[in-house]
Amino acid sequence: MAFKFPSDEWVKEFARQINSSKAYEESGKDWEGDWIFTVEADDAYPKAVYFFIGLYHGKVTDAALIESENAREAQYFMRGSFTTWRKTIEGKLDPIQGLMTRKFKLKGNLAKVLRYPRSAKELVNCVLRVPSEFPS
Amino acid sequence: MWNFVSPRIVFGEGALDALDELQGHRALVVTDINIVRLGLVDNVKAHLTKAGIDMHVFDQVESDPSVQTAYQGAQMAQDVQPDWIIGLGGGSPIDAAKAIWVLYERPDIEPAAIAPVGDLGLRKKARLITIPTTSGTGAEVTWAIVLTDTTEKRKMGLGHPENIADIAIVDPEMAAGMPPRLTADTGLDALVHAVEGYTCSWHTDLTDGLCLHAARLVFRYLPRAVSDDRDMEARERMHYAATCAGLGFGNAMASMAHAMGHSLGGAFHVPHGRAVALFLPYTIEFFSSQAPDRFAELAASAGFLNAGGEQGARQFAHQIRRLCHDIGNPNSVSEAGIDRKAYEEQLDKLADDAMNDTQMVTAVRTPSFEETRRLFLYAYDGRIVDF
Numbered sequence A: 001m002a003f004k005f006p007s008d009e010w011v012k013e014f015a016r017q018i019n020s021s022k023a024y025e026e027s028g029k030d031w032e033g034d035w036i037f038t039v040e041a042d043d044a045y046p047k048a049v050y051f052f053i054g055l056y057h058g059k060v061t062d063a064a065l066i067e068s069e070n071a072r073e074a075q076y077f078m079r080g081s082f083t084t085w086r087k088t089i090e091g092k093l094d095p096i097q098g099l100m101t102r103k104f105k106l107k108g109n110l111a112k113v114l115r116y117p118r119s120a121k122e123l124v125n126c127v128l129r130v131p132s133e134f135p136s
Numbered sequence B: 001m002w003n004f005v006s007p008r009i010v011f012g013e014g015a016l017d018a019l020d021e022l023q024g025h026r027a028l029v030v031t032d033i034n035i036v037r038l039g040l041v042d043n044v045k046a047h048l049t050k051a052g053i054d055m056h057v058f059d060q061v062e063s064d065p066s067v068q069t070a071y072q073g074a075q076m077a078q079d080v081q082p083d084w085i086i087g088l089g090g091g092s093p094i095d096a097a098k099a100i101w102v103l104y105e106r107p108d109i110e111p112a113a114i115a116p117v118g119d120l121g122l123r124k125k126a127r128l129i130t131i132p133t134t135s136g137t138g139a140e141v142t143w144a145i146v147l148t149d150t151t152e153k154r155k156m157g158l159g160h161p162e163n164i165a166d167i168a169i170v171d172p173e174m175a176a177g178m179p180p181r182l183t184a185d186t187g188l189d190a191l192v193h194a195v196e197g198y199t200c201s202w203h204t205d206l207t208d209g210l211c212l213h214a215a216r217l218v219f220r221y222l223p224r225a226v227s228d229d230r231d232m233e234a235r236e237r238m239h240y241a242a243t244c245a246g247l248g249f250g251n252a253m254a255s256m257a258h259a260m261g262h263s264l265g266g267a268f269h270v271p272h273g274r275a276v277a278l279f280l281p282y283t284i285e286f287f288s289s290q291a292p293d294r295f296a297e298l299a300a301s302a303g304f305l306n307a308g309g310e311q312g313a314r315q316f317a318h319q320i321r322r323l324c325h326d327i328g329n330p331n332s333v334s335e336a337g338i339d340r341k342a343y344e345e346q347l348d349k350l351a352d353d354a355m356n357d358t359q360m361v362t363a364v365r366t367p368s369f370e371e372t373r374r375l376f377l378y379a380y381d382g383r384i385v386d387f
Ligand SMILES: [Zn+2]
Pocket: B137, B189, B192, B193, B258, B272, B276
């Protein structure tokens, strides 16, 4: 079955994929820090959506669709338009290149994020494994 | 969407004359003590004097520059308040110059956080000129900065497109004094840039031609430049090959040989070009089962008959080993003179650092921790990769 993006079910499936990834467990074993992903409204989607993903020592502690960027505490924030997220989830955009060309914006301790390129890449691999469905 | 960034490149005989026309008041030359001894700083000074620019020198850059060195240079920049920063030397002084420039303009940023995200807002106080005195790193035309964290013995891949030089002065005369070992090590670095720039997952049509041509030039001219240091044609072509490869990989990415080379260099201080060239054939063999075609294309473009596909990629790995061997460079970590026991003790750290190197994200086949460890072991013994 496919999961509707963006939805609570979708982010929970993303979390399930991360928690079953040996490569993520290995590469994120020292990572401590929670994320909020913001899906900004654009021509393809009418309203902003916010996801919380708690990550601690190679596992997801909690994942949920939340009301706003301030609804939960987090140390890292990544924002991008619906279309940018869609391209990433479909494997058409490397999110690291997306960050470099400002399609994504990142807030948080950059020096720390830079220490974990491999776990970032593995998170991307996990997102690609979520069977996703998009509103037409 | 993607960007191709480049400085204005002044190249050829007499390129240093570009300094005569510079507008400004004070320049800080970032270099190392060896470049001072070779008289190359005086050479630059003569030109800056013509431009009416007051020159100050920070000559404390070591090979594999540390975070502390970048801070020291930035302190000197704060004292001198230059409107030009000039990186003069091999990759180390040029990378240090980039870091010093960023810290001078943005003292609020810690070096480990210089990343290609958001705005840096450079060029409010100074601009950057790069003048390479070796032929290989391509640092004159890239925005990459490699700094060593000496506490953790780890090389950090940093940089932001804004910290690319405004002007790169690529004058073969400035590299004419390189001894053969340095010619070999740095020239091989250019080859690895060309190969990884062409084969990494971020390559584009705008970078491919530069990488193909650079690889061709290295195979043709590097053996001549190493064996006869008076062969100015070979040296000149190698100088341009390095810049072409720099533009190529700098606008794509390097890959796994750089990740492994950085890791080894951080732990054992093997010269950068020697380390990355040593690992390149092993990484090609590792990639060859899944993504062989672009390696075979490179081989064909460099004039080597090959079978194409996986066999073609493996033949290309062999050609690279042969080139290294012919110019007196090691084909294995053991030949590079590293003690087996010390190496094995560091094996987990070597694998971990390589896997967390920023250049690893573009690898066309991602190795697991165990596979990375095995690659380091195969590279120690010089064994052909068979997994
Ligand atoms: Zn290099």
